[in-house]
Amino acid sequence: MKQRVLTGVIAGAGFLSLIIIGGWPFAVLMFAIATIGTAELLKMKHIPILSAKGFIGIVFMWILLVPDNFALLDWIPLHRTELFLLLIVLLLGLTVLSKNKFSFDDAGFTVLTSVYVGFGFHYFMFARFVEDGLLLIFLILILVWATDSGAYFAGRKFGKHKLAPSISPKKTVEGSAGGVMLALAIGSLYTLFFPFFDTWALSLAFMIVVSLTGQVGDLIESAFKRHYAVKDSGNVLPGHGGILDRFDSLIFVMPVVFLLGFF
Structure with a gap:
């Protein structure tokens, strides 16, 4: 119980402080938290985060996570949706290249994980940046x-x-x-x-x-x-x-x- 309370106080104070500060510090925190959350879900499915398929899952999530007012994707000549669809095509192709060691079920799980975590934290940031x-x-x-x-x-x-x-x-x-x-x-x-x-x-x-x-x-x-x-x-x-x-x-x-x- 002592450890639970101590962790709650320290983590809560840091989290609330960065929400108040806003801007890049808050965005960096959201990226870190969302990345860890995605890794937790991939681990449930026994998809190692330090693997090609784990990295693809993280990239999927990042694409959806990036706030609309952060010009991080301007150098890519594709809209966010087009880029996401392109990665889905590549992910499905990976099921063939891996000889089904990375299955259709794994591909679907990876996509849904990125949507669940990516959009969740995306709109958390979105809400912080509105008036x-x-x-x-x-x-x-x-x-x-x-x-x-x-x-x-x-x-x-x-x-x-x-x-x-x-x-x-x-x-x-x-x-x-x-x-x-x-x-x-x-x-x-x-x-x-x-x-x-x-x-x-x-x-x-x-x-x-x-x-x-x-x-x-x-x-x-x-x-x-x-x-x-x-x-x-x-x-x-x-x-x-x-x-x-x-x-x-x-x-x-x-x-x-x-x-x-x-x-």
Whole structure:
């Protein structure tokens, strides 16, 4: 427990500091975290990060991760989407060149991993760089953390009906509801001091979406780990597991709130 608390305090302080600083320091942190997260998923599939197929997976993710306002791909005469499609073609060709040691299933896993992690952290950066992005990021973090805490305590106190027993046996419907309620309570208090949306109805809709999709993101990561029979996605954070264990909710929330037009 002492190690868990110490890791949480140090990592949390550093993470929040770089979010506040923004700019290149924040972008570099996102690239590092996303790269580790991708490596964790590839490892579940027994794809070594220090291999041609592991490197391709990382490159896929980087292409999707690069913020739109960072001119890192200007020297390549292809649009981001065209480059991504080109790499998919090359990845499928690798299944032939490797004589199916790198299978179609491996190729599909690599592509989906890059989309899941790459777009998740891409829109996390996107949200930070919009107007009042710092207020938005903190609101999302508060909602996700409040949901986790509310679900944990409500589940322990009132939990009776299993939410997704085949994926995460300890999660309950009552815990899920408690998570949403605490997120709404703390999120409402936050928006009283830092109003981000024009109307209360829009703020309420945003808080509900973030809380619910955050829980779905957590279940997605649990499904990965159960399918590949691993307890944690990694061990980069002593006492907390891997990067994806800490960011599973966030990287699912961010694309969803973008697609729904909240940014």
